[in-house]
Amino acid sequence: MPTLSAQAILSSTTLFPNPASVSFTATEIISGSAEYQYRVISASATTILYGPSTGVDASETVYFYASAPTTNLVNITLNITGSNTSASSAVILRPGDWTYIPLRVSGSGVTVAAVNATTTSSLLNVFYGERS
Secondary structure (H helix, E strand, O other): OOEEEEEEEEOOOOOOOEEEEEEEEEEEEOOEEEEEEEEEEEEOEEEEEEEEOOOOOOOOEEEEEEEEEOOOOOOOOEEEEOOEEEEEEEEEEOOEEEEEEEEOOOOOOOEEEHHHHHHEEEEEEEEEEEEO
């Protein structure tokens, strides 16, 4: 089974009253479906990046990662919908930004879609991996 290792580091000497440095590394087992994609998000379009989920993942966890290259000219919004939730504009990816989200996929129908509300196409690097 493949493993996924993600590391987050938050460090600043000027943002907080006292210097701060926090780091965390998570290593997870991906035993369900997984895919890495390089996606074009067309102008004035909504593109599904993950889903709809089938609900067969017993752990109810999908690790989702997306990054916007620094060469993008516009922001991309990620909408997350679920079987029991309405659309939520959860993430805005500006050029050079990225996100890593462990999603709870309780039941079927969870979808992550990229929304490009501009007249310029953009790119996204996308990974998802299901933990079963």
